[in-house]
Amino acid sequence: MSSVKIECIVNENCKIGESPVWEEKESSLIYVDISGKKICRWNSFTKQVQSVSVDAPVSCVALRKSGDYVITLGTRFAALKWKDQSVTTIVHVDKDKPNNRFNDGKVDPAGRFFAGTMAEEIRPAVLERHQGALYTLFPDHSVVKHFDQVDISNGLDWSLDHKTFFYIDSLSYSVDAFDYDLQTGKISNRRNMYKLEKEESIPDGMCIDTEGKLWVACYDGGRVIRLDPETGKRIQTVKLPVDKTTSCCFGGKDYSEMYVTSACQGMDDELFSRQPRAGGIFKITGLGVKGIPQHSFAG
Numbered sequence: 001m002s003s004v005k006i007e008c009i010v011n012e013n014c015k016i017g018e019s020p021v022w023e024e025k026e027s028s029l030i031y032v033d034i035s036g037k038k039i040c041r042w043n044s045f046t047k048q049v050q051s052v053s054v055d056a057p058v059s060c061v062a063l064r065k066s067g068d069y070v071i072t073l074g075t076r077f078a079a080l081k082w083k084d085q086s087v088t089t090i091v092h093v094d095k096d097k098p099n100n101r102f103n104d105g106k107v108d109p110a111g112r113f114f115a116g117t118m119a120e121e122i123r124p125a126v127l128e129r130h131q132g133a134l135y136t137l138f139p140d141h142s143v144v145k146h147f148d149q150v151d152i153s154n155g156l157d158w159s160l161d162h163k164t165f166f167y168i169d170s171l172s173y174s175v176d177a178f179d180y181d182l183q184t185g186k187i188s189n190r191r192n193m194y195k196l197e198k199e200e201s202i203p204d205g206m207c208i209d210t211e212g213k214l215w216v217a218c219y220d221g222g223r224v225i226r227l228d229p230e231t232g233k234r235i236q237t238v239k240l241p242v243d244k245t246t247s248c249c250f251g252g253k254d255y256s257e258m259y260v261t262s263a264c265q266g267m268d269d270e271l272f273s274r275q276p277r278a279g280g281i282f283k284i285t286g287l288g289v290k291g292i293p294q295h296s297f298a299g
């Protein structure tokens, strides 16, 4: 019955590919290579990748209402103008933590940019613990810290009714839920929604589909899993030909395709020779579900 097909659409070895975002107006997939320090744009018509190099780890990219993009660069929220390849700092966070950098981020349904930080890794998943925090950049460029003590700030998306915020601190091996107040952007009432099984390894990026189910990329698990937040159960597993799957988003025509980023940093030669597509970008078709367009930062 299943006609799930997986294709490597960008056969380049991102060190840490992350933050895939479908940009409808360009029919393109935007993503970053965190330690490769670049923002990339894959055009679905030409199949070509353009990129902008920056001077620090760039951990996520989001669309901006006024056009162009917002990014998290080192410990800064910044604006990126694609044409002139110019980057301007909006706000600096974690100023007292020189070893920190931002990690995953996403824009909420009201146009606020959420992103969290972490200590720089010594090697994958090995880092000074509890150094990260979760922040929101509001459209007026003010910043709020929601909580700290985070290991690796990841995941994040909102339920379709905007009443729940889903979040991952990777080293907790769980997907958490919060109550969400869309009016204020406040989160409360943290609880565990799903605990990863051993072979699923480390939860990383995630996205929601039009049925309200969550798709989580499993770092070192070589898969994306589909979770039902109502029951806290896994309902589907899709395996990929690389272990270090980092994040996922829906895109393409009608948002019926899933795009998955991956990483190769920290792999030894033996593993790399068995997984030469590590760090590539993958497209999954035939899932039979669709996603929703990403929100744009309103500031």
Ligand SMILES: O=C(O)[C@H](O)[C@@H](O)[C@H](O)[C@H](O)CO
Residues within 6 Å of the ligand: 016, 018, 034, 103, 104, 121, 123, 124, 125, 126, 152, 153, 154, 170, 202, 204, 205, 219, 246
């Ligand atoms: O992509 C990210 O979110 C982090 O920046 C990565 O470094 C991995 O998640 C981490 O290595 C897994 O533990």
Ligand SMILES: [Zn+2]
Residues within 6 Å of the ligand: 018, 103, 104, 154, 155, 204, 205, 246, 247
């Ligand atoms: Zn991540």
